[in-house]
Amino acid sequence: MNWFRPPSHALRRASRLARVLLSSQYALMLEFRAEIVLWALSGVLPLIMLGLWSGAGVVPIPGFTPERLVHYFLAAFVVRQFTIVWVIHAFEEDALQGRLSPALLQPLNPFWRYLAAHLSEQATRLPFVLAIVALVALVHPAALWWPSPAGFLLALLATQLAFLVRFAIQSALTMLCFWSERAAALERLLLIPYLFLSGLVAPLEAFPAPIRSFALHTPFPWMIWFPAQLLSGGTVPVAQGFGVLAAWGVLFVPIAALLWRAGLRRYSAMGA
Amino acid sequence: MPIIRAEGLSKTYRVADKQPGFVGTLRHFVARRSRDVAAVREVSFTIEPGEIVGFLGPNGAGKTTTLKMLSGLIHPSAGTVEVAGCVPFRRQGRFLRQISLVMGQKQQLIWDLPPLDSLRVNAAVYGIADAEANRRITELAEMLELGDELTRPVRKLSLGERMKAELLAALLHRPAVLFLDEPTLGLDVNAQARVRRFLADINRRTGTTVLLTSHYMGDITALCPRVLLIHQGRLFFDGRLDALADRLTPCREVRLELVEPQPAAAFARFGTLEALEGRKVRLLVPQEQLTDAVARLLTTFAVLDLEVSEPPIEELIGRLFQQGVVE
Numbered sequence: 001m002n003w004f005r006p007p008s009h010a011l012r013r014a015s016r017l018a019r020v021l022l023s024s025q026y027a028l029m030l031e032f033r034a035e036i037v038l039w040a041l042s043g044v045l046p047l048i049m050l051g052l053w054s055g056a057g058v059v060p061i062p063g064f065t066p067e068r069l070v071h072y073f074l075a076a077f078v079v080r081q082f083t084i085v086w087v088i089h090a091f092e093e094d095a096l097q098g099r100l101s102p103a104l105l106q107p108l109n110p111f112w113r114y115l116a117a118h119l120s121e122q123a124t125r126l127p128f129v130l131a132i133v134a135l136v137a138l139v140h141p142a143a144l145w146w147p148s149p150a151g152f153l154l155a156l157l158a159t160q161l162a163f164l165v166r167f168a169i170q171s172a173l174t175m176l177c178f179w180s181e182r183a184a185a186l187e188r189l190l191l192i193p194y195l196f197l198s199g200l201v202a203p204l205e206a207f208p209a210p211i212r213s214f215a216l217h218t219p220f221p222w223m224i225w226f227p228a229q230l231l232s233g234g235t236v237p238v239a240q241g242f243g244v245l246a247a248w249g250v251l252f253v254p255i256a257a258l259l260w261r262a263g264l265r266r267y268s269a270m271g272a
Numbered sequence: 273m274p275i276i277r278a279e280g281l282s283k284t285y286r287v288a289d290k291q292p293g294f295v296g297t298l299r300h301f302v303a304r305r306s307r308d309v310a311a312v313r314e315v316s317f318t319i320e321p322g323e324i325v326g327f328l329g330p331n332g333a334g335k336t337t338t339l340k341m342l343s344g345l346i347h348p349s350a351g352t353v354e355v356a357g358c359v360p361f362r363r364q365g366r367f368l369r370q371i372s373l374v375m376g377q378k379q380q381l382i383w384d385l386p387p388l389d390s391l392r393v394n395a396a397v398y399g400i401a402d403a404e405a406n407r408r409i410t411e412l413a414e415m416l417e418l419g420d421e422l423t424r425p426v427r428k429l430s431l432g433e434r435m436k437a438e439l440l441a442a443l444l445h446r447p448a449v450l451f452l453d454e455p456t457l458g459l460d461v462n463a464q465a466r467v468r469r470f471l472a473d474i475n476r477r478t479g480t481t482v483l484l485t486s487h488y489m490g491d492i493t494a495l496c497p498r499v500l501l502i503h504q505g506r507l508f509f510d511g512r513l514d515a516l517a518d519r520l521t522p523c524r525e526v527r528l529e530l531v532e533p534q535p536a537a538a539f540a541r542f543g544t545l546e547a548l549e550g551r552k553v554r555l556l557v558p559q560e561q562l563t564d565a566v567a568r569l570l571t572t573f574a575v576l577d578l579e580v581s582e583p584p585i586e587e588l589i590g591r592l593f594q595q596g597v598v599e
Contacts, residue, residue, distance in 0.1 A: 013399055020396040024382065024389045031384045101345050102380035107368040108397045264363070268285060269345040 025120035075231040155231035178263030199225025274318035280351035326496030372442040376454035398445035432463030452484035531574035
């Protein structure tokens, strides 16, 4: 047996595995393109909120001109599209239908497949998101703006980090599927604070100071408000934002790993 | 040295205990009750490298639970188990690269993509170089008589084609141990024969150890010189198939549909009456008397339909347990 393998070998293998997983999952996502259009359309909450906040008689949000508000909500829409996580639903269904067992028998943690599926779905979603943004621009040309290159890159990074943190948090919740057959209900419970505190219904600046302060202690605003502000040119604590996102990730990845080990001991391979 | 060793292997499941009806539902909602069910009890056996062993038993006997413990999917409640020099439930990469489990009704292939896509993923997961993977795919596809099917979405394949593709996927990494849970379930006679031929070939060519469960006696007689017989979680027989066959009364099942219903006593001289529902009759007839019994049945009664088949394995085994001949 070859006990020592140079890092380049492991890297080559990992990169081949990533390439193959991503391409097969992308092919799978293309099979569901009609469904993905519907998912993309179902994520237009920020655009609906934009309509509500643009209405007459609404109290102005500190630091937001009407034009900035349009940019913010459009940015929030884009960020939301690329931070959607559904691993708990896929895992729960796979566990109940007995599809998890074959995946567990391979020398690859099944969560890498779920991660590849999410990333492939983002790639599939991209053209539809661009089409929706173009449509908004057509109806409302003032809604478009050009983000600064630095702002765009930081927003891209923050969006992907936010996605990974959300994936880690939901993965930890997903492990509860080993204890309950309906763990996805917990995710629905988290959806309410996520919707209100993330900045999807309003920028964080619209909330009273105590609620804003509370929200900043949760991971939610860093997942939408923070990247959306970076993208739309708003003022946000950049270093703190990346630090907080990284901290939530560092907290939840080991929690998910511990629950995974404990859960496998309880796994009964139902349905298989 | 055995490649599979199970010693006092047991598994107990905790299952919800709910009474039927509205009151039962309310009680279950307020105070959940559960009970322990012993699926496998102190099972011990060893299997040498290269053996093909049949795992027999009626539904719910504990066959699949034992396979799940051997493949590392579930933790045993008691006992020890070792497969290919590893403890399965630790799920080390070294172990997972040496085994494969094919479940008749469950699949590892991606449903909406052609099998080749899943095979490419498997090659990458097991670190098989592209050229080597292609060579193995070609070789296995030839043995399995698979061609265009590999480029058609799995959902468009017939059950038999799908099972062959599953076998290909399971064997791509050349496992030392292959666990098969009902590999021919639902397949037609031709497909069953092809799968059996393939498994025998693979075992002969590569020395893969095979442990398979099946409801079809045909699978067992065609492939397994040795059988393990399990009932209610306990191992009742471990030995050569011919030794077990001596204990089984060779018989055939004869199903009749008559023009007129007949009393049960009318069938006593043809064999053992298993079921009588109106005009439908099910008899077990000793194999050596089959031709004679069928001829006499046709001349004695006005018969609308007659079908002769192998009795289900669980029925034969059930009879064995009733007769107390299995030790």
